[in-house]
Amino acid sequence: xxxxxxxxxxxxxxxxxxxxxxxxxxxxxxxxxxxxxxxxxxxxxxxxxxxxxxxxxxxxxxxxxxxxxxxxxxxxxxxxxxxxxxxxxxxxxxxxxxxxxxxxxxxxxxxxxxxxxxxxxxxxxxxxxxxxxxxxxxxxxxxxxxxxxxxxxxxxxxxxxxxxxxxxxxxxxxxxxxxxxxxxxxxxxxxxxxxxxxxxxxxxxxxxxxxxxxxxxxxxxxxxxxxxxxxxxxxxxxxxxxxxxxxxx
Amino acid sequence: xxxxxxxxxxxxxxxxxxxxxxxxxxxxxxxxxxxxxxxxxxxxxxxxxxxxxxxxxxxxxxxxxxxxxxxxxxxxxxxxxxxxxxxxxxxxxxxxxxxxxxxxxxxxxxxxxxxxxxxxxxxxxxxxxxxxxxxxxxxxxxxxxxxxxxxxxxxxxxxxxxxxxxxxxxxxxxxxxxxxxxxxxxxxxxxxxxxxxxxxxxxx
Numbered sequence: 001x002x003x004x005x006x007x008x009x010x011x012x013x014x015x016x017x018x019x020x021x022x023x024x025x026x027x028x029x030x031x032x033x034x035x036x037x038x039x040x041x042x043x044x045x046x047x048x049x050x051x052x053x054x055x056x057x058x059x060x061x062x063x064x065x066x067x068x069x070x071x072x073x074x075x076x077x078x079x080x081x082x083x084x085x086x087x088x089x090x091x092x093x094x095x096x097x098x099x100x101x102x103x104x105x106x107x108x109x110x111x112x113x114x115x116x117x118x119x120x121x122x123x124x125x126x127x128x129x130x131x132x133x134x135x136x137x138x139x140x141x142x143x144x145x146x147x148x149x150x151x152x153x154x155x156x157x158x159x160x161x162x163x164x165x166x167x168x169x170x171x172x173x174x175x176x177x178x179x180x181x182x183x184x185x186x187x188x189x190x191x192x193x194x195x196x197x198x199x200x201x202x203x204x205x206x207x208x209x210x211x212x213x214x215x216x217x218x219x220x221x222x223x224x225x226x227x228x229x230x231x232x233x234x235x236x237x238x239x240x241x242x243x244x245x246x247x248x249x
Numbered sequence: 250x251x252x253x254x255x256x257x258x259x260x261x262x263x264x265x266x267x268x269x270x271x272x273x274x275x276x277x278x279x280x281x282x283x284x285x286x287x288x289x290x291x292x293x294x295x296x297x298x299x300x301x302x303x304x305x306x307x308x309x310x311x312x313x314x315x316x317x318x319x320x321x322x323x324x325x326x327x328x329x330x331x332x333x334x335x336x337x338x339x340x341x342x343x344x345x346x347x348x349x350x351x352x353x354x355x356x357x358x359x360x361x362x363x364x365x366x367x368x369x370x371x372x373x374x375x376x377x378x379x380x381x382x383x384x385x386x387x388x389x390x391x392x393x394x395x396x397x398x399x400x401x402x403x404x405x406x407x408x409x410x411x412x413x414x415x416x417x418x419x420x421x422x423x424x425x426x427x428x429x430x431x432x433x434x435x436x437x438x439x440x441x442x443x444x445x446x447x448x449x450x451x452x453x
Contacts, residue, residue, distance in 0.1 A: 128400070204366075213434035221430055222422050229421020234390075234402065240416075240423055241384050246337075247330045248385065248410060 029228035031239045033220065035148040044150040045216050049209060051153065056198060057206075063192075064199030072196050074118045079193035080129060081110045081117025082186045086172035090132045094140040099130045134171055135164025139231050148220055156223035287380040290387035290407040293414065297325045297405065298375050298391065301367060318364035322356050327413040331355065334415065335428045339436055339443070347443055354450040359428065361453065363417075375403075385409045 035041065064072065084107040091100035106122040106129065114121045123129070138160050139145070146159025154165055169175075175183050198205065212218040229236060304317045322328060332352025333340060340348060378390040387407040394400045406416040417424045432446070439445045 213431055213438065217430055217434065218427065221427055225423065225426070226421045229418075234421075236418060236421055236423070240418075240426060241386070243334060243337075243425060243429075244386060244406065244408075244415060245384070247333050247415070248408075 029232040029235055030145055033148065033224065034146070035220065037147060037149070041148065041150040042216055044152055045219070047152060048150065048155055049215070052209065056195075057202075060195045060198035061202070063195045064202075072199075075189070076193050076196050077110070077114070077120040078117045079186075079189035080120070081107065081114065082174065082189055083172060084110075084129075085174055086168060086186075087130070087132050089171045089173065090134055090137045090168075091130075093137045094132070096132075096140075099132070102127060102130055133161075133164050134167040135161035136231060138164055145224075145227075148224065156219050158224075158227070161227070285409050285412050287382060287387055289412070290389055291377060291380050293325060293407055293412070294389040294391065294405045295377060297321060297414070298377065300325075302375065305367065315361050315364045318360040318367065319357060322360045325413055326356070327408055327411040327415050328352050328356050330408065330411060330415050331359075331425070334425045335432050337429050337433070339433060339441075343443055347447070350447050351443065351450075354447045355428075355432075358450040358453045359424070363424075378402075386415075 067075075084103050088100050088103050088107070091097075091103065106127040109122040109125070109127065110117045110120055113119075135158075143160050145161070149157045149159055149162045151157045151162055151165065154162075157165060169187070172186050174186050177183075178185065208219060208222065209215050225236070300317075300321050304314050304321075307314065307317070309317070322331075329349070329352050332348065332355050335355055336343070336348070336351060340351070343351065373393050373395040376392045376394065378392055380390070381388045386409060389405045389407060391403045391405065392400050393403060401420050403420075404418040405414045406418070407413065408415045415425070435449070436443065436446050439449070
């Protein structure tokens with residue numbers, strides 16, 4: 001594609017987003033658990049657990065203990081900053097122009113004053129990160145969540161969000177535009193940041209994965225409820241109120 | 250009885266008697282309860298948060314802090330209702346004494362479990378946001394802010410009837426809903442023996 005073709009394509013995509021964005025947002029969150037592939041999902045869950053206890057957990061622990069906290073914080077900030085273009089692309093596709101603008105200001109501020117994104121100065125002035133992903137874009141376009149899916153390495157997801165996770169490997173423009181080997185920097189930084197997250201939230205993750213009675217069920221419940229809450233902008237389903245009413249029957 | 254003198258004497262007495270009767274009737278009928286408003290729900294959660302902050306900043310030993318968390322549940326939480334909701338269908342066949350014992354054991358278990366989490370809140374601060382009425386409940390939204398981390402929401406669900414909180418939703422994950430699954434699985438592992446579960450919960 002020539003540049004003008006690219007621009008026209010992008011404009012068409014944005015127009016499509018603006019039209020379809022009205023379709024999906026603000027629906028009541030779905031309820032219940034839709035897990036027809038539970039047997040297969042449980043196998044992947046066991047694989048992820050084995051991977052975590054054999055490699056990911058111990059490696060994160062070594063990273064957390066070996067690298068001083070201030071250095072780790074710079075890595076987290078850098079990874080978050082370099083992933084911002086992907087969030088902005090998604091927010092444009094969702095026709096959420098205020099969020100896209102917010103994250104764009106954040107990108108400018110952290111890349112300049114924050115020395116290439118090493119310091120998150122934007123958060124200090126009220127420009128905290130507004131996260132999103134392509135799964136949310138699909139939601140805004142009107143796609144339902146589908147079935148519960150456990151992805152290898154990535155963990156809990158849904159049919160829709162699994163597609164989103166894969167597509168998000170391609171939504172960061174920097175992975176096309178940075179010269180030579182540098183185009184791999186956003187992905188690499190993202191992976192290192194995952195180790196940092198695993199270390200920071202170790203006790204929560206261990207509780208969930210190893211100390212709960214039935215980790216598969218607990219993680220499914222936690223993922224679906226928090227994801228639905230996130231996508232609906234802070235609403236919870238009515239099923240919860242049916243539970244509460246039971247006490248007053 | 251009809252002479253004016255008699256009437257003049259007795260009218261005030263009768264009036265007094267009637268007034269007395271009305272007053273005693275008023276005292277005997279229970280006063281209509283003052284409505285529990287959204288502001289009252291907010292006030293309750295303000296107290297909960299002030300107490301949580303106090304515990305976090307107290308510098309007490311971990312064991313003492315967990316004991317204090319238990320007290321928060323006791324004072325501001327509707328412990329019997331929380332117990333009943335968590336037990337759900339499994340509680341239908343339980344005796345009244347078992348239900349009471351379970352609610353008490355659950356209170357200890359949950360305040361320790363969540364108390365351990367709240368200890369990580371050192372350096373953070375909690376703000377109260379909007380209050381929303383849903384059916385017979387109020388949702389009080391709070392935001393916990395830590396430096397260098399995305400703020401996260403905890404919503405307290407307050408019952409209009411008991412005027413205490415009955416649930417906490419952390420980023421959309423309900424304590425009642427997740428513990429209902431957890432307690433259900435624990436009960437299954439103990440062959441449905443509620444007494445054994447109660448004894449185990451007290452030790453967790």
